[in-house]
Amino acid sequence: xxxxxxxxxxxxxxxxxxxxxxxxxxxxxxxxxxxxxxxxxxxxxxxxxxxxxxxxxxxxxxxxxxxxxxxxxxxxxxxxxxxxxxxxxxxxxxxxxxxxxxxxxxxxxxxxxxxxxxxxxxxxxxxxxxxxxxxxxxxxxxxxxxxxxxxxxxxxxxxxxxxxxxxxxxxxxxxxxxxxxxxxxxxxxxxxxxxxxxxxxxxxxxxxxxxxxxxxxxxxxxxxxxxxxxxxxxxxxxxxxxxxxxxxxxxxxxxxxxxxxxxxxxxxxxxxxxxxxxxxxxxxxxxxxxxxxxxxxxxxxxxxxxxxxxxxxxxxxxxxxxxxxxxxxxxxxxxxxxxxxxxxxxxx
Ligand code: PMT
Numbered sequence: 001x002x003x004x005x006x007x008x009x010x011x012x013x014x015x016x017x018x019x020x021x022x023x024x025x026x027x028x029x030x031x032x033x034x035x036x037x038x039x040x041x042x043x044x045x046x047x048x049x050x051x052x053x054x055x056x057x058x059x060x061x062x063x064x065x066x067x068x069x070x071x072x073x074x075x076x077x078x079x080x081x082x083x084x085x086x087x088x089x090x091x092x093x094x095x096x097x098x099x100x101x102x103x104x105x106x107x108x109x110x111x112x113x114x115x116x117x118x119x120x121x122x123x124x125x126x127x128x129x130x131x132x133x134x135x136x137x138x139x140x141x142x143x144x145x146x147x148x149x150x151x152x153x154x155x156x157x158x159x160x161x162x163x164x165x166x167x168x169x170x171x172x173x174x175x176x177x178x179x180x181x182x183x184x185x186x187x188x189x190x191x192x193x194x195x196x197x198x199x200x201x202x203x204x205x206x207x208x209x210x211x212x213x214x215x216x217x218x219x220x221x222x223x224x225x226x227x228x229x230x231x232x233x234x235x236x237x238x239x240x241x242x243x244x245x246x247x248x249x250x251x252x253x254x255x256x257x258x259x260x261x262x263x264x265x266x267x268x269x270x271x272x273x274x275x276x277x278x279x280x281x282x283x284x285x286x287x288x289x290x291x292x293x294x295x296x297x298x299x300x301x302x303x304x305x306x307x308x309x310x311x312x313x314x315x316x317x318x319x320x321x322x323x324x325x326x327x328x329x330x331x332x333x334x335x336x337x338x339x340x341x342x343x344x345x346x347x348x
Contacts, residue, residue: 007155007246007247007248007251009246010155010245010246011155011156011159013186013187013188014152014155014156014186014187015152015187016152016153016156016160017148017149017150017152017153017156017157020156020157020160023146023157023160023161024160024161024164026144026146027083027144027146027160027161027164027165028164030081030083030141030144031164031165031167031168033141034081034142037079037080037081037171038079038080038081038171038172038173038337038341039080039081039082039083039165039168039171039172039173040072040075040080040081040082040083040172040173040174040175041082041083041085041161041162041165041172041173041174041175042068042071042072042075042082042083042084042085042175042177043068043085043086043154043158043174043175043176043177043178044063044065044067044068044069044071044072044084044085044086044087044090044091044177044178045063045064045065045068045086045087045090045091045178045179046060046061046062046063046065046087046090046178046179046181047061047087047148047149047150047151047153047154047178047179047180047181048060048087048149048150048151048181049150049151049181049183049184049185049242050150050185050190051185051190051191051195051240052190052191052192052193052194052195053187053190053191053192053193054192054193054194056194056195057194057195058150059181059183059240061179061181062179062295063087063090063178063179064090064091065086065087065090065091065092065096065178066091066096066299067177067265067298067326068084068086068090068091068175068177068178069084069086069090069091069092069093069095069096070093070096070324070326070327071175071177071326071329071330072084072093072143073093073094073133073326074326074327074329074330074331075175075330075334076093076133076137076142076143077133078330078331078334080142080173081142081143081144082142082143082144083144083146083161083165084143084144084145084146085146085147085148085154085157085158085161085178086145086146086147086148086178087147087148087149087178088147088148088149089147092145093134093137093143094130094133094134094137097126097130108120108123108127146161151180151181151184151245152184154178154180155245155248158248158252158256159248159251159252159256162174162252162256162257162260163256163257165257165260166256166257166258166259166260168259168260169259169260169344170259170260170261170340170341170344170345171341172257172259172260172261173260173261173263173333173337174252174257174260174261174262174263175263175333176249176262176263176264176265177265179267180245181245182244182245183242183243183244183245184242184243184245185240185241185242185243186243189241195238196236197235197236197238198233198234198235198236199233199236247284247285249262249264249281249284249285249287250284250285250286252285252287253285253286253287254286259344261288261289261336261337261340262285262287262288262289263287263288263289263290263291263333264281264285264287264289264290264291265290265291265292265293266278266281266290266291266292266293266305267293267294267295267298268292268293268294268295269294269295269296271294274292274293274294274303275292275303275305275311277292278290278292278303278305279305279309282305282306282307286307288306288307288336288340289304289305289306289333289336290304290305291303291304291305291329291333292304292305298325299316299324299325300315300316300325301313301314301315301316301325302314302325302329304332306336314328314329314332316328
């Protein structure tokens with residue numbers, strides 16, 4: 001079997017989501033309404049890999065979209081317009097501040113004696129601060145939310161939006177923080193309906209009980225509870241055979257958005273692999289920055305690996321004003337984006 005390295009075969013054999021054209025329209029309008037502003041495309045959250053076409057089950061990953069949602073807020077604080085491409089129902093900017101609470105936003109509320117519901121006095125300042133930012137972002141139309149679910153939706157949306165964003169040239173920044181599946185089931189091997197755990201629908205167990213002398217008798221071991229009536233066919237093992245998802249970063253950098261700055265994230269669990277893998281990605285895809293992070297410590301430290309091979313660790317101090325690492329990552333990336341824009345202006 002040949003593996004598709006360009007991605008073209010992947011896009012032609014894996015259908016785009018129904019929403020793709022509607023989303024493209026939204027993105028086109030959004031970009032047109034911010035002619036002189038920097039625009040960041042932030043991808044966020046995990047992608048799913050369906051096991052069935054009419055999907056009951058899917059493979060998922062750990063990402064809740066924390067990195068993406070927090071980073072988007074910092075880009076907005078810095079004056080960027082943000083296209084936030086996120087896994088549906090994962091964390092979103094501003095709402096993320098309370099999503100982790102056991103009772104969600106209800107936990108913030110209190111009722112006064114007249115029956116009016118307000119924010120609890122202890123949370124007023126915090127809610128007001130975030131609400132004002134949210135309101136300004138909404139009123140100035142600075143944030144566009146584009147949801148995806150599967151890895152195929154993600155790749156189609158990314159290609160479509162990246163191509164549109166390329167129209168803003170060096171003012172565009174792609175910040176690829178989503179956790180993208182490396183493996184998937186191609187449509188020609190995917191079951192149309194829910195995968196069955198037994199062959200019960202094909203067999204008529206009462207006719208096929210071992211030892212009853214029928215033509216189609218099944219052996220005893222084919223049943224889970226041989227003594228019960230009616231007998232229950234034994235559940236099958238499910239063996240999943242996944243293909244690699246083609247790496248799309250090269251196409252992104254060379255063809256979809258060649259004028260924009262591209263930052264990818266590299267996730268590893270083995271510290272010995274992180275920097276080496278980040279360097280390999282930079283050499284292979286020729287983009288502008290890899291932000292490396294380890295699963296366990298991703299909220300506390302990341303490493304910037306740049307095309308020249310430099311490595312710079314960014315660590316969240318235990319005390320101080322900055323409370324989340326995205327408050328250090330995003331300003332550092334904006335400084336690199338300043339340089340990127342300058343160097344592209346000089347080439348003009
Ligand atoms: O959401 P949080 O819990 O806050 O977690 C944040 C995060 C750990 C998910 C985030 O910081 C992060 O590391 N995101 C990238 C995860 C990832 O996909 O890593 P990877 O090593 O599998 O892929 C590296 C790069 O290759 C990614 O930029 C990805 O976009 C790209 N890729 C991946 C798969 C694929 N088929 N083609 C690709 O080009």
